[in-house]
Amino acid sequence: xxxxxxxxxxxxxxxxxLSIEGLDQAILTEILDTAGSFTSVADRTIKKVPILRGKTxxxxxxxxxxRTRSTFELAEQRLSADILSLNVDTSATVKGxxxxxxxxxxxxxxxxxxxxxxxxxxxxxxxxxxxRPGVSVLNAGDGQHEHPTQAMLDMYTIRHYxxxxxxxRVAIVGDILHSRVARSQIHALNLLNTxxxxxxxxxxxxxxxxxxxxxxxxxxxxxxxxxxxVVIMLRLQRERMRGALLPSEKEYFRKFGLSQERLQRASPDxxxxxxxxxxxxxxxxxxxxxxxxxxxxxxxxxxISVRMAVMSMIVxxxxxxxxxxxxxxx
Ligand code: NCD
Numbered sequence: 481x482x483x484x485x486x487x488x489x490x491x492x493x494x495x496x497x498l499s500i501e502g503l504d505q506a507i508l509t510e511i512l513d514t515a516g517s518f519t520s521v522a523d524r525t526i527k528k529v530p531i532l533r534g535k536t537x538x539x540x541x542x543x544x545x546x547r548t549r550s551t552f553e554l555a556e557q558r559l560s561a562d563i564l565s566l567n568v569d570t571s572a573t574v575k576g577x578x579x580x581x582x583x584x585x586x587x588x589x590x591x592x593x594x595x596x597x598x599x600x601x602x603x604x605x606x607x608x609x610x611x612r613p614g615v616s617v618l619n620a621g622d623g624q625h626e627h628p629t630q631a632m633l634d635m636y637t638i639r640h641y642x643x644x645x646x647x648x649r650v651a652i653v654g655d656i657l658h659s660r661v662a663r664s665q666i667h668a669l670n671l672l673n674t675x676x677x678x679x680x681x682x683x684x685x686x687x688x689x690x691x692x693x694x695x696x697x698x699x700x701x702x703x704x705x706x707x708x709x710v711v712i713m714l715r716l717q718r719e720r721m722r723g724a725l726l727p728s729e730k731e732y733f734r735k736f737g738l739s740q741e742r743l744q745r746a747s748p749d750x751x752x753x754x755x756x757x758x759x760x761x762x763x764x765x766x767x768x769x770x771x772x773x774x775x776x777x778x779x780x781x782x783x784i785s786v787r788m789a790v791m792s793m794i795v796x797x798x799x800x801x802x803x804x805x806x807x808x809x810x
Pocket of ligand 1: 547548621627630660661714715717755756757
């Protein structure tokens with residue numbers, strides 16, 4: 481993977497947001513704190529601050545997305561950006577234009593920030609290496625590599641409910657092998673000094689040498705859930721699977737599905753998270769998804785503030801206190 485330090489400028493400030501790997505604890509904490517200052521914007525009658533006024537953001541989604549795309553767009557709107565959302569299904573890329581040509585044509589339209597989701601690992605780094613000085617790239621998910629804003633909204637959610645990472649046991653359950661979300665989460669949890677990060681998956685869905693990322697490995701859900709404070713469930717990413725890695729969905733649920741009964745192995749006040757899209761009855765029982773320990777919809781709401789935070793840090797603003805006063809764009 482290309483050098484992650486391309487993310488920082490000469491003063492160590494965020495220029496691009498491509499991967500959690502390559503960042504440090506101070507930047508992650510600054511994102512969480514900055515996001516905290518933006519949560520109040522959602523409660524105002526006029527949900528806008530002028531931090532990106534006069535800037536143009538292009539959202540390039542080469543893969544399907546519901547939550548990520550809409551919360552990026554809302555975050556941009558609440559920061560008063562001008563927005564261009566490219567429908568890639570109908571764009572020239574399907575006519576054979578290369579990614580670099582697409583980028584250069586968009587740059588000719590004076591875009592200041594690109595948000596990109598692409599099926600190839602490394603595509604966001606590729607973009608960042610080719611944009612003009614002063615233009616920024618945010619990774620909204622690249623292949624099986626990383627999904628850093630998702631990991632940060634997950635960290636925000638965990639901090640919101642659990643306060644301090646240093647005493648926490650966190651379990652990530654499911655298709656770790658194909659999950660860019662899991663990879664970003666593992667890096668973030670470790671940078672924030674989480675006491676223990678467990679990954680729980682069938683052997684066929686566990687990446688080779690995953691322990692080198694600083695996690696403990698379980699192939700038994702019930703053992704892995706014992707006394708954890710946070711349970712993060714992941715979808716089976718069938719579109720990325722080559723060959724038969726799994727028995728039936730029924731069999732998968734029987735062994736790795738999160739049921740009410742199994743959740744009782746976790747700490748009584750454990751929270752249940754899922755980045756979405758979730759498949760009820762496959763990796764998670766419907767009653768757990770809608771149950772009182774689930775914070776899955778809160779994750780979606782926090783996604784807006786966290787994405788506002790990252791974009792505002794990229795333009796040199798750390799939240800509302802140091803930025804232009806709220807309401808300026810009203
Ligand atoms: C994930 C993704 O696209 O990486 N979803 C998301 O962005 N919220 C996870 C998935 O597709 O399973």
